Amino acid sequence: MTFKKINAWFHLWLGLASGIIVVILSITGCVLVFKQEIKSLSSPWFHVKKSNDNDKFLPPSVLYKSVQKRLPTKQPESIWYYGENRTAQITIHESDSIVYVNPYTSEVIAMVDHEDNFHFFEEGHFNLWLPEKIGHQVVGWGTFIFFLLLISGLILWWPKKWNKKTREQSFKIKWRAKFKRVNYDLHNVLGFYSIIIAIIMAFTALMMSFTWFNKSVYWMAGGENKPRIQALSDTSSNPQSNMLAQVDKAWYKGINEIAEFNRHDILMHFPEKASDPIYVCTDMYKGTWRDVYLDQHTLEELPASNKKLRDEDLASWIRRSNYGLHVGLFAGLPTKIIYFLASLICASLPITGFYVWWGKKKKAARKTELLTLPS
Secondary structure, X not given: OHHHHHHHHHHHHHHHHHHHHHHHHHHHHHHHHOHHHHHHHHOHHHXXXXXXXXXXXXXXXXXXXXXXXXXXXXXXXXEEEEOOOEOEEEEEOOOOEEEEEOOOOOOEEEEEEOOOHHHHHHHHHHHOOOOHHHHHHHHHHHHHHHHXXXXXXXXXXXXOOOOHHHHHHHHOOOOOOOHHHHHHHHHHHHHHHOHHHHHXXXXXXXXXXXXXXXXXXXXXXXXXXXXXXXXXXXXXXXXXXXXXXXXXXXXXXXXXXXXXXXXXXXXXXOOOOOOOOEEEEEEEEOOEEEXXXXXXXXXXXXXXXXXXXXXXXXXXXXXXXXXXXHHOOOOOHHHHHHHHHHHHHHHHHHHHHHHHHHHHHHHHHHHHHHHHOOO
């Protein structure tokens, strides 16, 4: 009973302290779950059609030159091929605009500010619209408190005895009861049904928020936290390489030799210096991806590159799968819908929990008032 009381006190005050943060993170998370689907429907410049079935993607150098011709004072930084019947996305060095190009014809389709409507929700989700250094910490520690609240909430939910009455109270909402009871059931029952997804979302968010947490999980899963290997091209032989020609070769290598999944969904980075590697991001599948660094001059794969996901040890697999687990991409649309509903429930928990506490506080105040009335 003492433990239960301490846990209830802990759940109450931490819940009151983190409630606003949890509501904001959950609501913005609901919106961001379907970000790509909404953008695909609302952004016509995302889509192109082949003129015939024999059309093939043009190499990065052709798209690079097309953008430079359109924007002679700007320097393309990276190019992302999104697959069949989609425009390629080119980011520009030190620019707020993203250029969308038809990968079959090299025609520039649109220039769009990267700070679209979703940028507002992303800023709220990542930083609570605060300066990044402050907001990142507030979000991180707010998520940590929420993670502890989920554990303490499960302890509070657990019935003392398992019988028909407690099962009905724990798993069913009494919709015909008074509002106070319905509110309690919404907090208690819906909180239980969403707890597994909520714990996954909170845990994976902590992996992204804190280096110490990420490294601790990695170590506990059997990984060894070694210094990061720097990806550098070998310039000792002073090779005179044509950067664009090498990027084209790296692109061909990426789609034909390196990629296993979604071969035509590939991101390339244009090196700025002779010592920079060519970055290739491929195998973008179910929220995971593979970072590959190729020597700019020899096109040999550098040690800093990721292995194939199936060849990774458990610790590295957890780290690389973290994003997909956080946003529900690991099983496609069904899990995204489940994550949306779970996130919506998470947004409601601080509100229903606050009403439970407020109702008890008012009840206690009325009791005290009645006891102090003269007889």
